[in-house]
Amino acid sequence: MRRLAIITDDPGWHGARLTDAFGRRGYHACYVSLTRCRLYLGQPGIPVRMSGFENGLPDGVFVRGVPGGSLEQVVHYLNILHALKRLGIPVYNDAGAVERSVDKAMTSFLLQQAGVPTPATWVTPTNSEALAIASDELRGGRKLVVKPVFGSQGQGVRKLDTVDDLGRLVASNGVFYLQRFVENTLAESCDWRVFVINGKADGAMRRFGKSWLNNVAQGARCEVASLDGDLKKLAEDAVAVLEMNYGGVDLMLDSRGRYTVIEVNSIPAWKGLESVTGVDVADRLAADFLRFCPALPEERIAIL
Numbered sequence: 083m084r085r086l087a088i089i090t091d092d093p094g095w096h097g098a099r100l101t102d103a104f105g106r107r108g109y110h111a112c113y114v115s116l117t118r119c120r121l122y123l124g125q126p127g128i129p130v131r132m133s134g135f136e137n138g139l140p141d142g143v144f145v146r147g148v149p150g151g152s153l154e155q156v157v158h159y160l161n162i163l164h165a166l167k168r169l170g171i172p173v174y175n176d177a178g179a180v181e182r183s184v185d186k187a188m189t190s191f192l193l194q195q196a197g198v199p200t201p202a203t204w205v206t207p208t209n210s211e212a213l214a215i216a217s218d219e220l221r222g223g224r225k226l227v228v229k230p231v232f233g234s235q236g237q238g239v240r241k242l243d244t245v246d247d248l249g250r251l252v253a254s255n256g257v258f259y260l261q262r263f264v265e266n267t268l269a270e271s272c273d274w275r276v277f278v279i280n281g282k283a284d285g286a287m288r289r290f291g292k293s294w295l296n297n298v299a300q301g302a303r304c305e306v307a308s309l310d311g312d313l314k315k316l317a318e319d320a321v322a323v324l325e326m327n328y329g330g331v332d333l334m335l336d337s338r339g340r341y342t343v344i345e346v347n348s349i350p351a352w353k354g355l356e357s358v359t360g361v362d363v364a365d366r367l368a369a370d371f372l373r374f375c376p377a378l379p380e381e382r383i384a385i386l
């Protein structure tokens with residue numbers, strides 16, 4: 083039986099759904115934490131050591147979670163994923179995709195460069211500069227959001243409405259990420275989450291936040307959404323620009339009624355989406371992942 087690794091520290095519902103979906107296709111999937119992976123170089127044996135795969139590396143690696151830590155620890159975790167890919171093992175989404183999307187600054191840069199609509203954004207490590215940019219924007223009557231560069235689930239995202247809010251302008255670990263607030267004329271605060279697999283938008287939901295923050299983790303309620311032309315195209319474009327096998331794209335409508343991409347997630351949750359669309363997301367991901375994993379001849383796995 084071929085063996086797959088699901089990279090996670092917290093398998094939970096998503097891990098179980100993936101394991102079941104792989105099992106139905108005849109694959110055994112083991113959970114592996116990146117904290118239990120090592121590089122052992124210049125001696126006999128497999129250069130990448132993964133707990134549970136002592137006798138040979140997996141046939142494919144599905145990334146469901148990269149733990150936090152010091153800069154060196156996170157680089158080590160990503161190095162493991164880079165190394166596996168270099169050894170010829172399919173990694174889904176790979177370390178490059180995770181790096182490009184976990185870092186909101188790089189996501190914004192790549193989207194802007196590719197001409198995918200996304201709000202005006204400033205990233206600077208300098209206090210006085212951030213203050214000058216924010217003052218200028220707020221005095222001009224434009225609102226701002228300030229986000230942790232490596233944030234998720236709406237944590238630490240703040241809104242500045244007027245110059246009186248400048249005291250709330252904070253750096254995250256020494257870097258300011260400022261983004262123009264997307265205003266619209268909708269009666270209720272909401273955004274859209276589109277799930278894209280293998281380049282195709284596969285399902286969408288509208289998330290109605292309790293406040294202007296529309297994350298499910300912040301209590302937003304979800305409704306199934308239709309993939310109207312622009313929503314589908316922009317989500318697919320965003321995932322293509324970030325070179326991901328699959329992704330969750332957050333979009334909002336601006337005051338002119340046009341969609342703009344807020345964020346792209348390389349390790350998106352899908353419980354909310356599945357609950358409103360009925361789509362078996364794990365099954366579709368498993369099918370796509372296995373298409374992405376060609377049969378690996380044993381000799382491709384580097385045992386010195």
Ligand SMILES: Nc1ncnc2c1ncn2[C@@H]1O[C@H](COP(=O)(O)OP(=O)(O)O)[C@@H](O)[C@H]1O
Nearest residue numbers: 233234235236237261262263264273295296345
């Ligand atoms: N520029 C913006 N204008 C208006 N609302 C925003 C903006 N950026 C983020 N939000 C709101 O905050 C939520 C969280 O922001 P997001 O960039 O997706 O970070 P996270 O990784 O924490 O989900 C979004 O889902 C959206 O509801």
Ligand SMILES: [Mg+2]
Nearest residue numbers: 235236332345
């Ligand atoms: Mg988000």
